[in-house]
Amino acid sequence: MNTSKPTSLTELLRAGLAARSKAVSLRQIGREAGVPGPVLSRFTRGRQSLKLPYVEKLCECLGITHTMKPPKSWQQRPSKKG
Numbered sequence: 506m507n508t509s510k511p512t513s514l515t516e517l518l519r520a521g522l523a524a525r526s527k528a529v530s531l532r533q534i535g536r537e538a539g540v541p542g543p544v545l546s547r548f549t550r551g552r553q554s555l556k557l558p559y560v561e562k563l564c565e566c567l568g569i570t571h572t573m574k575p576p577k578s579w580q581q582r583p584s585k586k587g
Contacts, residue, residue, distance in 0.1 A: 514571065518560065521567040522549050538566035 511517040522545065525534055531549065532542040540559045547553035555563070564571065 514560065515554070517569060518555070518563055518567070519549055521569055522563070525567060534563075534566065538562045 511520050522531065522534065526549075530542075531545045534540075535542040535545050538559075539562050540555075544553065544555070544559065548555050563569070
C-alpha cells in the first residue's frame with residue numbers, strides 16, 4: 506500500500522475517490538459530481554485522463570481546493586538604475 510502524499514492533482518483526485526468510494530459507489534459519486542460513472546472507473550484504474558470540467562466538478566464534490574503558486578520566472582525583476 507502506498508502511503509506517500511499525493512504530488513499531483515491526478516494523484517490527489519484518485520486518492521480522494523478511493524477514500525470516498527469506501528463509503529459510496531463510484532456511480533453515486535459520479536451522480537453527485539455530474540461525471541459519468543464509467544469515466545470515473547477508467548480514471549481510477551489509470552486507463553483514462555479527465556477533461557478539465559470533470560476535474561473541477563470532482564474537486565468540488567470531494568472538497569478538494571487548489572491554489573496556484575506562480576513560478577519564479579513570473580516574479581518581477583528588480584529594475585536597473587542607470
